[in-house]
Amino acid sequence: MSLFSLSIDPLYIIIEELDPISLLHFCKSSRYIHRIVTKHSTLLYRYELALSGMKDGIASSYSPRARLDPLLGYKKGWLTLNWTAQDSLRIDTPTIVGVSGRFLYYASESPHPHAGLFQWSLHIYELRSYRTPRLDKLQYCKFNVPFEIRQVAIDAAQNLLVLAELRLSSQGAITATLHFLDMWICQQHPQAQNLHFHFQTDWWGTLPPGHRVSVERVQIYGIMVGLSVRREVEEGEGITELVLVNWHTGNGLPERFTGDLLSFDILSDSCLMVLSHPDEDDEDDSGGSPWEQSSDGLYLYEHGKRSPQITIHHIQDGRGLRSARVISYDFPESWKAISYLRICPNTSLKPNVAPPTGTFFHFDPSQRATVILVEFPSHSIPAGCSKKVALVMKESLFQPPSPGDKILSWEEWQDHCTVIHLPDDSEAHAFEVVGRKLVFFQSAGVVSRLHVLDFNDYAAECLRSIAPRSSTLSCNGEQDTTSQIFKAGATDFIGTSTSVQSVTWVNATEDAVVLYNEHEGKTDIRVRTFGNTLQPAAPSVP
Template sequence: MELVAFPVELLVSIIVCLDVRDILRCREVCVFFKTLIDEDVHTQYKIELALAGMEDGPPSALTPSDRLAILRERQEAWKSLTWKARTEYDMRRGGVWELYGGVLAQADGDRTLVCAQLPSVIRGIEEKVWTVEDVGVKIRDFGMDPAQDLLIIIQHHTEGSDLLSRVHLRSLVSGKIHPHAPKGGMLMHKLRPGQYSYTIQTSEDFLGLLIQSFELGESELLIWNWKSGTLRLHLHGEFLPSFAFLTSQYILITTFPDEDPDEEGNFPHTITSRILVVDVDAAPEQPTQLSDLDYLCAFHYPTLSNNFTTIAMSLRSDPGPHWRPNPSLKVPFHISRTDRLFVITMWLTEGHAHVALLSLIPASTFLSAMASLAPGETRREFEWSEWGPRGSRFLVAPSRHTTVWVCYVYGMTFVMVLRSGSQQVIMTLDFNQLDIRRTLCEDDPETETPTENARLVTETTEFRRAGVFLDPVQTSLPYWLRKTRPLGGEGAEGEGHFEAVMLSEDSLIMVSSQSHIRKYRVLTF
């Protein structure tokens, strides 16, 4: 009780420095503390940031009261899927594109990039369109990190009988060599002649490059420190379907068994599909086969029935860990650097029939399991029952689930498009667990009320597709399901036709790539 005698200003200064969970515990101590916390705008802003899965932005002229009002407006807009403005961009014919960190970039021809900083009405981000003229090389593929003004250009270069993959590190704004890149501004890797596809991801100083050749039946995963040019990890093998950074130290790699059917056409399934966790800091210096890798741990999926086999897996999560917007944008707040959702798509086949499954897993599921590892322990196997039923959700992917426009997850939210009669419906699945817990507190007036277009899914669901798994598969991780019909009633040509929807921090991006309608339609929040 001696704390009550402290000056109010001093108490508030102490409380606002606490972790949000501790602030909420203080609020339950007595009426005095509850009133103190509820009436202080600094504390309320900190609480609302955490519940929204956000972090405070850089200092600016905006007061905490201003930021709190903007935050509440932003949350209300996304919960009702009520966008504030609309922008359109023509689809270029360069063949490669990227959406990351609020920037949509497209190749225009084979040497030029056209970039657009997507605007935000609520967070005060102005639209900016610029062109990175002739970059000096033919663009085979590219990636980017606007927060670090980093542009990554892949070039194929032949020297005699050797094929070199040149990784050029440039400024996204100017196209010049990045000032933090190693001498020459380029990384190189030798390949066998053939056709290759690339997956490019960044996490702070790390650059990850997955190189796959279905023609040659081989894959390589390279992790560089792009500033020093040091190669930190080099994995190779026949099956490296996809990867993502869990943190800057740990990467996730999907794997599935490569098995031939027996004489009766059944698959033995002696090994389930898994997600491996690899510690970059403990990785061997020399090139290593995935099968020989001393991985940290593995998360197993349920066993498939004898009729089904996995033919492909993909892993998506945006943005990378510890990512924050470029300070030049001066945003009042931004998405949390730790709360991220991973979306794993599993393509299965039964003879000529195909089915795609979605496994949605928050980073906290992996990290909490990893916290149970003993010091120095490796190759720990987490069975499905240990992590999957309570820590994830399994869904059948919609028929329109895309393999091309794959930027369908941002932060803790996944977006997809479904057809409802003659109309298309955009649906978001929001896995922000703190906000869901608040919703479940019935006495909280700030909680969201379920409506026709929004409902909280908390019940355990069983995977309904008969015969896919050997045993019943149930999952129960709660999420908010929200939906909207974005173009209902509009009469302009092609308005109701879009084949995919993508997601950024301030936008829903509808994609139409038919020959007569080649557009990105951006719904801005």
């Protein structure tokens, strides 16, 4: 007996047992099944989850029918950059400002009650979301701290706030310090055995003119915190040092990484990704460095360079890295001259990290993208490349290494990677990754262009479902917003762009894009949130 000869009721029962991905594939193989699914909101919700690259949240008191409308609004909002709400904030230009998790933060120096002294104030704002039930009031905290904050990382699931500072001594070493705090009281976290971790860099003394030291990045994953510190010499040249810390114990892992171009991502509690531009004669797994310390600063050895390389290291129970378990991915041989190299951090949830309580749906962690930004010097752009390219691949490509060393050439893994040649007509800035979306903007005077590239496997189908006859769309009065289908190799992806007034930087979260504009000592912040408000709870079937 054919499955399609069954009456609607038993067929519906069979379809109802399918997971979202299987349901999507079933619908794509049969228009009849697709028609059945579109008439039942519970099935349609599951279908739309798979189509949008989303995953259902933890069991909710709201029915799939009630969650369907927020999901459809969320999908359309991102595809057309049509935001539901805009929250605005104007502040004095801060020392540091940004987004971590679902929180906006900024820190600035302010006068201390005692004359002649100063203190630093940290402000933390919870951002709105249409993927959760509406809250009566979003949380806000303000804390006074006795040091200048250089970086902020927040993990709300662990109530963890990590603040980074730099201590520059004219006599001793330059030291970066991490503070492990409870994010709601700004005191030592109850699970942290030590309040601080001090990372002594290889640099010391007073910085020569034109040199500067910065905390590049702080990343939290479970019990691990990654810290990278960079010393820049001139015209972008410099050196980066990387260390991993177990924040429960306050101990740093014995391995350190150093390189003039170096970036990292903690992929899981057992897997570290390090992106570097190694030397021809560098045999050190830690990445090595062409830089050497001298009494008057840093100087550069004239080493030959290989093409960039991704190295995956195995983390052993938060105690160290297994040097005998390494797998490396080489880039094209012609990419030896690199002026900029970075992993763009993905702000969506990683695998094995639970979403906030009450979340209806979230990006499928198994579909997360790793995006690497590569820029070439103007005089050494490889044939067929633009000056700046983005490499896009699924994060799941990079598995924890098995025992032994292994090196994959570009030819062996290039089919798992999509190379996007970014336009050269104007500067592109502030690259952010959310799930499988790449967000950035291009400077163009007073009016800039905000871009979202969507690499979801079914992004083109999603766009056709909301605009079947046209790829040109408009949103919220910005008349030149467009969404178009592009092709890179065998991959289709969506490029959406819109004009934005006066932007100097951009952040992105699962729910919003955050636009910053600095002018005349003030910073204007606009948070544009996507999605629909939740309708009253409804039965799970029509």
